[in-house]
Amino acid sequence: AQSVTQLDSQVPVFEEAPVELRCNYSSSVSVYLFWYVQYPNQGLQLLLKYLSGSTLVKGINGFEAEFNKSQTSFHLRKPSVHISDTAEYFCAVLGSGGYQKVTFGIGTKLQVIP
Amino acid sequence: DSGVTQTPKHLITATGQRVTLRCSPRSGDLSVYWYQQSLDQGLQFLIQYYNGEERAKGNILERFSAQQFPDLHSELNLSSLELGDSALYFCASSVASGNTGELFFGEGSRLTVL
Numbered sequence: 422a423q424s425v426t427q428l429d430s431q432v433p434v435f436e437e438a439p440v441e442l443r444c445n446y447s448s449s450v451s452v453y454l455f456w457y458v459q460y461p462n463q464g465l466q467l468l469l470k471y472l473s474g475s476t477l478v479k480g481i482n483g484f485e486a487e488f489n490k491s492q493t494s495f496h497l498r499k500p501s502v503h504i505s506d507t508a509e510y511f512c513a514v515l516g517s518g519g520y521q522k523v524t525f526g527i528g529t530k531l532q533v534i535p
Numbered sequence: 536d537s538g539v540t541q542t543p544k545h546l547i548t549a550t551g552q553r554v555t556l557r558c559s560p561r562s563g564d565l566s567v568y569w570y571q572q573s574l575d576q577g578l579q580f581l582i583q584y585y586n587g588e589e590r591a592k593g594n595i596l597e598r599f600s601a602q603q604f605p606d607l608h609s610e611l612n613l614s615s616l617e618l619g620d621s622a623l624y625f626c627a628s629s630v631a632s633g634n635t636g637e638l639f640f641g642e643g644s645r646l647t648v649l
Contacts, residue, residue: 455637464537464625464640465578500600511578523638525570527577 423448423514427526434502442497442529447465452470454495455513455523456486459476465511482506507533538562541641542625549649553614560607560628566590566640567639568610568629569601573622584609616648 428443431432446452457465469480476488487498496511512526542585553642560567569581571594582591584603595601598616603609613620623645627638 442595458537462642464642465536465627465638466640467637470637475599493572522583522593523568524580525578 423452423494425512425514425518425524426524427512427529428531430527431530431532433532433534437501438459438505438532439500440498440502442510442512442531444495444497444526446493446512446514448493448497448514448516449519453515453517454486454488455512455515456480456484456495456497456515457525458482459509459511461508461529462501468510474496502533504535506531515516537639537641539626539628539639539641541624541644543644544642545645545647547647547649548616548638550616550618551624552616552648553612554616554646556613556624556626556646557612557625558609558611558628558641560626561639564628564630564639565607567603568627568630569595569609569611570625570627571622572625572631574645578625581611614645616646621646621648 424447426445434440455470456468458468459465471478471488479485484499507531509528512527515523539540542557565586565595568583571579581595583591587603595617598614601611623643625643
């Protein structure tokens, strides 16, 4: 079984400042990792994913995340945020091999302040 | 637009009642997932169907049931509703049985139980 911990429930940040949203996971098998974004009154959409290969993955809207196996982390970063990035961000994990279900973290609300 | 359609978008009902939420997956997707999103518990996995058969079960109450029909649309039935069932219910779909990890979400059905 897998679990995901998003360490911050809310992150306020000023416009054009950098941001990091933290995610840690636990799993007894190798994992695939994902970040989803939920804009107000919308469903979730995939921001980026790590399946294998380079540990630094780039996603849409200028976001990137780094997979760190030794620290079991997959933190999401953006060097300069915009007002339009205000949303809730969900980290998710999927165990590789056999059938596994996607497990989501509880979400981090990013509030970009003008 | 994710291609996943959920109806109704909003539903208000009374305790003890029964409601049915409907989901049409993206064209070609065989898997349908149901999630419940509430303020205090985040995004909770309820159940998954793959090509008409139940594939995985999560935190789904016995008062809730679901099915996937031959045309691949799915329905989530919620009965003997309680105040605590008020939440946003999401349907998601994916091509395979789940090991790609990429889910496409509908915009959700907001259920309010009074």
